[in-house]
Amino acid sequence: MSDNNDFKGYSGPALEVLKKYNAMIWSDVELITDNGSFQGLILPRSETADDLHIVLKIPVGYNIGIAAGKITDIRINGRKEAHYKIPEKAFPYDYRKPRVKLLGTGGTIASRLDYRTGAVIPAFSPGELYGSVPELADYCNLETEKLYGVFSENMAPENWIGLAEAIGKEIEKGVQGIVIGHGTDTMHHTSAILSFMVQNSPVPIVMVGSQRSSDRPSSDAALNLIHSVKTAAESDIAEIMVCMFGPTSDIYGLLHRGTRVRKMHSSYRSTFRTIGDIPIATVSREKITPLRNDYKKRRHDNNVTINAVFEEKVAIVYYYPNMHPDIIDSLIKNGYKGIIIAGTGLGHVNKPLYPALDRARQAGVAVYMTVQTLWGYVQMYVYETGRVMMDLGVIPAANMLPEVAYVKLGWALGQTNDLEKVKEIMLTPIAGEITEREPSNGYLIYQGGLPEVEEFIKLNRK
């Protein structure tokens, strides 16, 4: 790999050529080749790219790659290193505005680009954030703290625990709202576990991220951040929420309950949807509009219950036809204490798995059933097979989403090994993860192509 910072990202033949002419990155050079010469600045190279080319930023701003093998000379004319600077301005203080704390875990709400690796470096200090999203000062006095710098997929139980504890401390200190910057891929896992670890919060706790990184002019980041800060500062909803785009247009965000939300599209801005229920509210720059009134209200005390524990030996098994019992057996053998099955239909797996489920029960593994349809309840009484499975110790987890049931089981097993107590925790609704009823507008996936749907889209899609 690369030799040192002077030749960052270069290796193999390309590195050799650069070294031969002592042409370090950021050198302003003329590359002389067999077919013409090329002028520009040598840029660092992505480490995943091949080792045959040298990247040149030519004066008009474009980058091009030149084959190292055809370079006959490099003339060095100077050096010009890039200095990233997010325009930093002191975040203005206004004593009339609420205190909001932004906790960072990674993600890219405000950022600059590291073109070498393609990574996005987050802007995070209040000054940096104010420099890129000055509107934030309209809503609050912002404080920030960077807890972690991890990609969403690398968020682990230790981060959840740390985050929950940090939230507890902030509430004790008396902040009026908390915003958590988070990558979007696992945002709903974190929102679910926080819903269990942090109970009875007196203030809004709002998770936010972006689907288009903020190094892009059309990014959703700034608006999401504005929406989340407004919610934290002004809303009377004292719950764990996810605040992301409602439509793909820059119009409003949705506030989803932390236990009922799920990322439903790999790339759309409006990827987060409340499943089996409706969101708590909409939020725009101007106002927060509740869609329901059964949410927990903001209080003016500093009391909160933090119960930050997690048993890591829990797994989700996504059932598929032809699943073999060894999948379950290997979990038992590896000492797993809990299994969430995402079953078909109302909550089914095939018969060959039954003996393995029986072995799980005998080994004291807590096994819960959810549905891979995502919408709807587990119902294991309807068919004989369901009843057989319940006899084998599989417990239906109502309409908990599979990921939610997963984090809740880890959290329950973190508190006790007594499976009866675990069952009580699992089946007692804490933060809306199990609802008594599914409203008829809790399942709306419009089918494109239908005339009435097309008409609706033409009039209302934004």
Added chain:
Amino acid sequence: MYDFIFKPFSEMTNEDYQKVGFKSGLEIHQQLLTGKKLFCRCPAGHYSKDFDAEILRHMRPTLSEMGVYDGTALMEFKTKKDIVYRINRNTVCTYEMDDTPPFLMNDDALDIALGIGMLFNCNIVDELHIARKQYLDGSIPTGFQRTAIYALDGWIPYKDKKVKIVQMSIEEDSCREVSDIGHNRVYKTDRLGMPLIETVTEPAMKTPDEVAEVAWICSNTVRSTHQVRRGLGAAREDVNVSVTGGTRIEIKGVPKISLIPILTYNEAMRQWNLLRLREELNRRGITSETFKAESFDITKFMKKPHYAPLKSAVEKGFRIKSVVLKGFVGLLRWQTQTDNYFSNEVSDRVRVIACLTTIPNIIHSDSKGDNIPSSDWTAIRKFSNADDNDTVVIVWGNEEDSKTAVNEIIIRAKEATIGVPSETRQGSRDGTNGFERILPGADRMYPDTDLPPMQITQQRLDNIKAGLPEKYWLRHSWYKELGIPEDTIQELSISKYASLFKKAVNEWHVNPTAAAVILIQYPKRLKKKGFNIGILDEEILSNILKLFADGKIPRDAVLSAMEKILVNGFFSDDIISTPASVDEVKKEILNSIEILNNISLRNEMNKGIILMSILMKKLRGRFPASLVAERIAFNKKGISNVG
């Protein structure tokens, strides 16, 4: 030093342009002929007015790779536009709406682009890096255009020199604007994402006509590949112009090469006149250091204006503001272009940046209109502390917009003390141009992190090269040598049958002019007659040329043979007529004379012509007309002998 005064367009000479130091270069945008778009699999070239849904976005500036905000970016952000995209699901998918990452680049498009790069004698890069070029005007929903430089440092011949091709890039096309009113801009998205190449020439052209001529060479070269799109909007020119002491100004999106001369003339004039304006300001002692301007809220003086724009401003509760430009008296009427004045420069900025799009958006004291009673002017001048040397500009809009407008008026007026501000401008049909935006710099380029760099192999280039047409300008000069009629040279040199022509001339020894006429003029004539000449493909045309070369179709029968093919819908040997024997010709001559004798002629002098035409109806293609004429001893004086 700026004592030259621009003459009307038609009177300008090359020496005049030399005096002002006219310099111009081109950026030519050309859509490529592919089935699909560049970074997604949507069909390319399907335009429609219908839309299924609308999406609303805003654009924010971001930091560039080199760590600073780009000037244009900041300006666009100041304008705070609601951008609405109309989408039709048949032509747009989630990629164009920036809800899906890009797919890998369309290989067909890249092949075409690389081929054209080679025709322009460029060095092809070894590795393609896709960049994001920021456009905060919303013309691309992502806020940037994906673009990559693939070729550098080429040339085309022009007159006795070479014009350098600085660089070529392949990029995705942008949206088409539907409207831009106030803070609301609407775009159609059908064109968005179509593959396009941009060819940049050095600013080597010294007169407006030279710019157009070089544009034609570039255009003909790309057209000779037959892999580029034709029709309105398929090729657009950005023309940059400067004069001595001026600034490189880009006129964007010129739709027709024929407009280039008048547009570049007006831009040169504008720059020259702005430099003269600076001289005048300096003469008055106004420099960027001594420049002074003040603004006032004069809404209270405008209780009941009768001037319609102000009346409606008052009705809407707008603020009305005055800007006093110290020492500027008369200068808003300073001519910049044909029928354009410095006030247009100011008004344009207010329109674009403050979003005050209803024109007129300013009035000023240098114009002797009666829009405001002179008593009001006096009051306003007094309130604004304006003396006789000052110009007062009045602008109106809501709180925010009027504030931006006042700032922009002051900024633009102050820029006059410096010279020609860097900006891009938009050409109008009348040949003048207006402000579009501040000229973006290299700072708006970002690497595209969604797509990896892509190696361009020698093998790929070799394959493309094998299919390239001969260079347009080489054909052009060869045809000249061959003596082909001027009106045919141009078309033949970009024709897809140019290589067939070469074969016909070099291998089958067809007379060059005849071959050119058969390949270019005859199909055109037949098309005019209403035939679908699509049937005349390379195979049929080469059959015809071969028959002609072998003497099986005489020259005067080629056209009717081609017509016969079009009537039949296919090629068959019966288009070859059997030659008439001398006996047959004699018989026909006697028959024809009999027919002729039954016609009463008003003028005996026409007898020969009529006889020839009767005869040739029977004998065309079967017996050479010249020999028929000889036989009837046809001459202009009539028939002297029938033998």
